[in-house]
Amino acid sequence: MMIQDFRRRFYWTLVLSIPVLGLSELIQGWLGFSFSFPGADYLVFLLSTVIFLYGGWPFLIGLADELRNRNPGMMTLIGLAIPLVVAVSTSKSAQNGLLIRNRTAFENARRITTVVFDKTGTLTKGNFEVSEVSTFADGYDEDRVVSMAAGFEGHSEHPIGKGLSMRPNGLI
Numbered sequence: 001m002m003i004q005d006f007r008r009r010f011y012w013t014l015v016l017s018i019p020v021l022g023l024s025e026l027i028q029g030w031l032g033f034s035f036s037f038p039g040a041d042y043l044v045f046l047l048s049t050v051i052f053l054y055g056g057w058p059f060l061i062g063l064a065d066e067l068r069n070r071n072p073g074m075m076t077l078i079g080l081a082i083p084l085v086v087a088v089s090t091s092k093s094a095q096n097g098l099l100i101r102n103r104t105a106f107e108n109a110r111r112i113t114t115v116v117f118d119k120t121g122t123l124t125k126g127n128f129e130v131s132e133v134s135t136f137a138d139g140y141d142e143d144r145v146v147s148m149a150a151g152f153e154g155h156s157e158h159p160i161g162k163g164l165s166m167r168p169n170g171l172i
Contacts, residue, residue, distance in 0.1 A: 006058065013055035020047050128163025 021027050023040050053060070062075035086103070093100055100106045130149075133142040153161035 002058075009055050009057070013051045016047050016051050016054075020044050020051070128159050130164060 023036070023044050028034050059075050059078060062073075063079050066073050066076045090100055090103070130146060133146055135142055135145050150165045153164040156162060156165065
């Protein structure tokens, strides 16, 4: 009887998941189409709530029973696993110098294709210097560009200007 109940819940939640996935911007991007209508977010919220409550009902009942009897088991562990993983991964990241203020933005970082750093070098060394030069215009080689920048900033009192006017890594 319990296996049949799980099977029925699985198939119903599978069917209800189709419109939720179809209205997901991520899935639409993967499949190369776009579809939305007024109230689509409310429909997704409603269907997701039904999926969670109907599909997860046996787990929620098991969790309530375990907590009521003060005997934590598998259902309690399932309920605690996701927040625990988030907390531990955030803590480990912070210990290694990565502060995550917005977890969603951090997860979306997987879509980044280009990273552009400023010219100061402060992101890695903490001092201002030119570490690499690339030119994209005819008639301007790297030495000339560095010389021009150093000339413009030669009398500057600003730390970035001073960094540009130094002779970095034999570039001038």
